[in-house]
Amino acid sequence: MSKQTDLLHLTDPTAGAPCCPPLAQRRVPAETAAVLAPAFKALGDPVRLQLMSMIASAEGGEACVCDLTPAFSLSGPTISHHLKTLREAGLVDAERRGTWVYYRARPAVLRQLAALLTVAPPPTSGD
Amino acid sequence: MSKQTDLLHLTDPTAGAPCCPPLAQRRVPAETAAVLAPAFKALGDPVRLQLMSMIASAEGGEACVCDLTPAFSLSGPTISHHLKTLREAGLVDAERRGTWVYYRARPAVLRQLAALLTVAPPPTSGD
DNA sequence: AGGCTGTCTCGACGAATGTCAAATCAAACA
DNA sequence: TGTTTGATTTGACATTCGTCGAGACAGCCT
Numbered sequence: 001m002s003k004q005t006d007l008l009h010l011t012d013p014t015a016g017a018p019c020c021p022p023l024a025q026r027r028v029p030a031e032t033a034a035v036l037a038p039a040f041k042a043l044g045d046p047v048r049l050q051l052m053s054m055i056a057s058a059e060g061g062e063a064c065v066c067d068l069t070p071a072f073s074l075s076g077p078t079i080s081h082h083l084k085t086l087r088e089a090g091l092v093d094a095e096r097r098g099t100w101v102y103y104r105a106r107p108a109v110l111r112q113l114a115a116l117l118t119v120a121p122p123p124t125s126g127d
Numbered sequence: 128m129s130k131q132t133d134l135l136h137l138t139d140p141t142a143g144a145p146c147c148p149p150l151a152q153r154r155v156p157a158e159t160a161a162v163l164a165p166a167f168k169a170l171g172d173p174v175r176l177q178l179m180s181m182i183a184s185a186e187g188g189e190a191c192v193c194d195l196t197p198a199f200s201l202s203g204p205t206i207s208h209h210l211k212t213l214r215e216a217g218l219v220d221a222e223r224r225g226t227w228v229y230y231r232a233r234p235a236v237l238r239q240l241a242a243l244l245t246v247a248p249p250p251t252s253g254d
Numbered sequence: 255a256g257g258c259t260g261t262c263t264c265g266a267c268g269a270a271t272g273t274c275a276a277a278t279c280a281a282a283c284a
Numbered sequence: 285t286g287t288t289t290g291a292t293t294t295g296a297c298a299t300t301c302g303t304c305g306a307g308a309c310a311g312c313c314t
Binding site for chain 2 (some may be wrong): 023024025026027028029030033034036037038039040041043044045046047048049050052053054057061077105107108110111113114115117118119120121122
């Protein structure tokens with residue numbers, strides 16, 4: 001029941017253009033912060049950050065839970081819980097194919113977060 | 128004490144080059160995740176995300192607590208607590224000048240986080 | 255010095271989080 | 285059909301988090 005966040009609705013579907021100007025350019029309004037903060041929160045745990053990376057960098061763009069779990073010294077339910085958190089934050093999608101469940105990253109959302117954090121490059125010494 | 132994180136130590140001081148390849152390119156190792164996750168966690172609260180934005184986008188690159196606090200319907204101590212969190216995450220610096228305390232963003236850290244989340248642009252329809 | 259104003263620290267409290275074991279669900283296979 | 289294997293849900297627990305009020309600290313200004 002639509003636990004998936006509205007993150008993507010903030011993204012312009014016609015292009016790779018992010019919805020929001022960089023955080024350092026305009027004050028992000030409260031509503032936007034309320035939508036985006038959960039995504040950062042989801043990445044704010046070392047295990048989930050690694051999970052996110054393993055999924056996003058996986059061959060074929062997807063990773064099986066059976067490959068993710070043994071990479072940590074944590075119980076299966078715990079990994080499952082973290083994956084659910086990433087899912088509810090809109091950062092990944094899950095799909096069951098036969099016995100296994102595969103997770104894939106949602107690049108548009110990652111791009112959106114990256115865009116928000118983007119700042120102007122540091123001045124060169126020659127400037 | 129050195130409560131300031133080691134975030135910057137991961138950044139190449141000679142350039143704007145980020146320390147770490149994008150999350151979607153290489154698996155981020157556990158140690159890196161342990162260092163970076165707290166920064167995302169700090170941004171994972173709507174109030175702190177707004178604070179960060181207000182500071183980073185402020186005129187002159189710095190914002191006074193006296194300007195930040197009234198923007199929220201939260202107590203002074205609570206805002207102070209959130210600012211401390213941002214400080215300990217290495218995202219901002221604080222400096223007292225006379226009566227007021229000013230906060231400034233640490234662009235290198237923001238850049239680092241942005242770089243980590245960067246993903247390849249979506250394929251154009253023409254590709 | 256004394257008082258005023260701005261900011262932070264401390265102590266407390268309810269709510270949320272990370273973790274696990276046990277139970278449950280889903281798909282494959284005998 | 286029953287069993288096995290993979291993944292999630294449930295319930296429990298200790299810890300952390302967000303918030304506040306009260307108090308402490310730091311600079312100004314009489």
